[in-house]
Amino acid sequence: MTAAGEMTGGRSDAAAPAAIELRGISKAFGPVQANRNINLRVPKGTIHGIIGENGAGKSTLMSILYGFYRPDAGEILVNGQPIAITDSQTAIRAGIGMVFQHFKLVQNFTVLENVILGAEDGALLRPSLSKARGVLKQLAQEYQLNVDPDERIEELSVGHQQRVEILKALYRQADILILDEPTGVLTPAEADHLFRILEGLRDEGKTIILITHKLREIMDITDNVSVMRRGEMVASVKTAETDPEELAELMVGRKVLLNVEKAPATPTKPVLQVEGLRMIDDDGVERLRGIDLQIRAGEILGLAGVSGNGQTQLLEILGGYPPKGSKVEGTVTMNGAPLPLSGRGCDAASRRRAGMGHIPEDRQVEGLIMDFAAWENVAFGWQDAPEFNRGWLMDNAAIRSDAADKMERFDVRPRNPNLAARNFSGGNQQKIVVAREIERNPDLLLIGQPTRGVDIGAIEFIHKRIVELRDAGKAILLVSVELDEILSLSDRVAVMFDGRIMGERDPASTTTGELGLLMAGVTDTKNTPDDQGIPPEHAHVDGLPQEPR
Amino acid sequence: MDKMPKWADVILTPLISLVLAMAISALVILAIGESPWEAMKTMVQGALGSSYGWGFTLYYATNFIFTGLAVMVAYHASLFNIGGEGQAAMGGLGVALALLYIPLPHWALALPVAMVGAAILGAAWAFIPAILQAKRGSHIVITTIMFNFIAAAALNYVLVRLLRPVGSMDPASARFPEATNLPSLSDAFASIGIEWGRNTPANVTFFIALLACLLVWLLIWRTRMGYEIRALGKSEPGAVYAGISPVRITVIAMLISGGLAGMMAINNVMGEAERLVLNAVEGAGFIGIAVALMGRNHPFGVLLAALLFGFLYQGGGELALWTSIPRELIIVIQALVILFTGALDNMVRMPLERLFLRLRRKEVAE
Numbered sequence: 008m009t010a011a012g013e014m015t016g017g018r019s020d021a022a023a024p025a026a027i028e029l030r031g032i033s034k035a036f037g038p039v040q041a042n043r044n045i046n047l048r049v050p051k052g053t054i055h056g057i058i059g060e061n062g063a064g065k066s067t068l069m070s071i072l073y074g075f076y077r078p079d080a081g082e083i084l085v086n087g088q089p090i091a092i093t094d095s096q097t098a099i100r101a102g103i104g105m106v107f108q109h110f111k112l113v114q115n116f117t118v119l120e121n122v123i124l125g126a127e128d129g130a131l132l133r134p135s136l137s138k139a140r141g142v143l144k145q146l147a148q149e150y151q152l153n154v155d156p157d158e159r160i161e162e163l164s165v166g167h168q169q170r171v172e173i174l175k176a177l178y179r180q181a182d183i184l185i186l187d188e189p190t191g192v193l194t195p196a197e198a199d200h201l202f203r204i205l206e207g208l209r210d211e212g213k214t215i216i217l218i219t220h221k222l223r224e225i226m227d228i229t230d231n232v233s234v235m236r237r238g239e240m241v242a243s244v245k246t247a248e249t250d251p252e253e254l255a256e257l258m259v260g261r262k263v264l265l266n267v268e269k270a271p272a273t274p275t276k277p278v279l280q281v282e283g284l285r286m287i288d289d290d291g292v293e294r295l296r297g298i299d300l301q302i303r304a305g306e307i308l309g310l311a312g313v314s315g316n317g318q319t320q321l322l323e324i325l326g327g328y329p330p331k332g333s334k335v336e337g338t339v340t341m342n343g344a345p346l347p348l349s350g351r352g353c354d355a356a357s358r359r360r361a362g363m364g365h366i367p368e369d370r371q372v373e374g375l376i377m378d379f380a381a382w383e384n385v386a387f388g389w390q391d392a393p394e395f396n397r398g399w400l401m402d403n404a405a406i407r408s409d410a411a412d413k414m415e416r417f418d419v420r421p422r423n424p425n426l427a428a429r430n431f432s433g434g435n436q437q438k439i440v441v442a443r444e445i446e447r448n449p450d451l452l453l454i455g456q457p458t459r460g461v462d463i464g465a466i467e468f469i470h471k472r473i474v475e476l477r478d479a480g481k482a483i484l485l486v487s488v489e490l491d492e493i494l495s496l497s498d499r500v501a502v503m504f505d506g507r508i509m510g511e512r513d514p515a516s517t518t519t520g521e522l523g524l525l526m527a528g529v530t531d532t533k534n535t536p537d538d539q540g541i542p543p544e545h546a547h548v549d550g551l552p553q554e555p556r
Numbered sequence: 557m558d559k560m561p562k563w564a565d566v567i568l569t570p571l572i573s574l575v576l577a578m579a580i581s582a583l584v585i586l587a588i589g590e591s592p593w594e595a596m597k598t599m600v601q602g603a604l605g606s607s608y609g610w611g612f613t614l615y616y617a618t619n620f621i622f623t624g625l626a627v628m629v630a631y632h633a634s635l636f637n638i639g640g641e642g643q644a645a646m647g648g649l650g651v652a653l654a655l656l657y658i659p660l661p662h663w664a665l666a667l668p669v670a671m672v673g674a675a676i677l678g679a680a681w682a683f684i685p686a687i688l689q690a691k692r693g694s695h696i697v698i699t700t701i702m703f704n705f706i707a708a709a710a711l712n713y714v715l716v717r718l719l720r721p722v723g724s725m726d727p728a729s730a731r732f733p734e735a736t737n738l739p740s741l742s743d744a745f746a747s748i749g750i751e752w753g754r755n756t757p758a759n760v761t762f763f764i765a766l767l768a769c770l771l772v773w774l775l776i777w778r779t780r781m782g783y784e785i786r787a788l789g790k791s792e793p794g795a796v797y798a799g800i801s802p803v804r805i806t807v808i809a810m811l812i813s814g815g816l817a818g819m820m821a822i823n824n825v826m827g828e829a830e831r832l833v834l835n836a837v838e839g840a841g842f843i844g845i846a847v848a849l850m851g852r853n854h855p856f857g858v859l860l861a862a863l864l865f866g867f868l869y870q871g872g873g874e875l876a877l878w879t880s881i882p883r884e885l886i887i888v889i890q891a892l893v894i895l896f897t898g899a900l901d902n903m904v905r906m907p908l909e910r911l912f913l914r915l916r917r918k919e920v921a922e
Binding site: 036326327328354355356357358359365367369372373374375376377378379383386387388390391396399400401403 | 791794797798799800913
């Protein structure tokens, strides 16, 4: 591995000016040194990955490049020319375009209106609009960036909204495109499509900087990769000359187990039994079309599938809160007792009393109250537990001490129970949720996307805890869109597609290719060899239904 | 990381806002050819310079404490209850009905009964908007403000047609029985030999208001109900995940809010007027919004803000009485205080935050 800073590149790289070169960039926010002496060289016409854990300083660095922050020290060169990027307008003029993690689109404007917003040619809109229409058509042909220019943003799927962001940048003639965690909100199929667009752009000579914390994306698509850790650039290498294990170690600063070590499961009695579960939502769409599942004590059932195929609804129904206005049919029994699916007794509190734990898919919206302190969040969902109450009042002292203990055991950093949940990184937020739910020792634990937006070090830790709970003889339902996670954690894998369970496989003997076909709705996978046009390491399938709007 | 220390957030920011509002008020007074210094002196003298002034200031403050607490409790459930005016008016009806129709021999007995009456009618008036919001999603701002008008019209009818004593031409109820009249603060002080605030409307309700501050604080930050109210206020999906019923908590929070607003009637109807008159609330319900806003939705803040607005009310009245500053200008001054402490809060807050960040960075650098 090369030393920090210098790009491993031949003479030819060094001769041509790099699209972007950063020299000694530093930036501090109060006492926090977000970036420290960053050197980076991004050659023209390449896809350059920047990888690092949450809070490593990636987003700060890119914000400096886009003019949101001024660096405390250092120099930025674009195409060999030193440039002071004072605001985003300067950045745009220098040919830098940015696609944010959270899109900056006007929801009730059309695609066309969003594209010209801020780049209108004059006071009248019509000339700009017709010009943009032409440009969009051309871009669509060149890069497969197909979006209906007259559709309103709120009518578009997330993947298409992202395309609009890219189109906005290209319309402003960006040569250098920065994408901040672009796949965080995408389905695997959408992510795949995005990568093909990016490759097309690169082949046309554009330079792309991809910020992510997903190793697989880096390995799949980038030419070079730089690793950040705690505000410093610790390495820059050619992607072909490295591997995920090495990158993970560089990111975290120690050896990381990417695969979970676990003994074979010893399942016993059935804990959860789901029969003929159907759900029709308030739009009259059948989201679940007859789900049958069984989970036994001491096993992890992995539920794979492209997001938006009913997993969320299944978790919500099992968790006691079916979506508003929905109609639910079927039977669900837990430990032999039927669970109510509507009306009285169908709420999350009753489920918890019945011995269920639930790590929800979205920790920021459901699992935590972001403005509550960490200690208050430790009681969240368990606020009526006897040990947290003393007569009329809540026993805040007991909750605080429980929180301190849990944070200690789960290594939540910083170890400050008084800090609001929103001030923790994604991984540490998730650790608070996981600690709260797992340490209740539930008979059944529902888990949705346990490691979404969580850094590698924390993923390893959370996976270990989940396996420990299984080994303690508990039943676990694991829903994840990360196929790797499903395969390495589960004892059985069921695949969900369009509200149905398409089939169940043994993770030891199945392949990502086979699961990919199931995820695409193909049931007959018995005679299908792996090389059916789906690269095994992808398992992303095209032609899937789009995310529901 | 917090952007600035808590004391700066809670005390310094509103204080600077207040000074700014006063500075602009001074300019306005200068512009109409009066002396801001004299005006200030008149206000302070009139509101705080004598026990007489204090008697009025505390009376107004008591009203604002109840309506401020009402707005605050609903706000924690992320409900913007601007129906305090109507709920307080209905609370007045509750007091009147209790005192006129239940024979009560002593004020100490009448007080709890009247409190219950006020709270029940105030809460009932909040219940309908609450249930509409919880079950039907009708926006609480719209419904509560409409209910203010309904309350005013309903009270008009009740006073003119039902409660008006035979032979009276005044749209007001009969006087409450003498035995139920609350001791004024001056009576209370007199009983321990201190002469204080004679002929002022301040009465023992002030202590009930203080107690209400404490109880609301306990409710919001120390009870499970408060925890659930705050959780719902921050995130409804989160609350549902945690087994908290949004319908139940919405209704309960509004009932408590309406009950608090209704209890204001103990002060103005039972304590001061000693009968129910038309438009007894006199805008205190709306002042409660500003009080809660300025008080940062904390009972202690509400108490301080209510005292400030009590001062502005009483001082403003004095200003109109003793100077040639027109009555309308007092409303301008009060509006400026609301504008700066409530609406323009971020104007002061953001530069302050930047200042504190810079100070902190310097500390670290050294």
